[in-house]
Amino acid sequence: MTQAARITSPSTTEAERARQVEEAVHSVRMEGLALSPAAAADAAEYVSGRITLDEYGRRTRARYGVPEDERGSAAPARKTATRRG
Template sequence: MTMTEQRSKWVNEAAHSMNLEGLEVSDEYRAESEEYVTGKVTSDELVRKARARFGLD
């Protein structure tokens, strides 16, 4: 499995988990996670963006 495939799997699992909890996956999450999957941002950058979006920084 390539790194891109592995990252895609992790992102899909996270989205599935969110759906199971009754949460909706936002367009922002989808766009930012796609940047992570394609290697444009690191996992640390992805977390930083999510935290900033929710005012946690």
């Protein structure tokens, strides 16, 4: 079975995945943004269980050019020191 065919977790239901996506979309909209058609299609695939949460994240990072670290997670932003004085 390919990663794209696996469900995120046997204990994660479609209703739970739908709620997670609804919360994320709400957050995006609160920032004054909207989901692209490609992002909405990926979200629908995640909700239905056709792709894992990891795959959903990988696709999102690839779409927006966010580098991944060796574990496949988004690389942390570099911290820069600022001086207050």
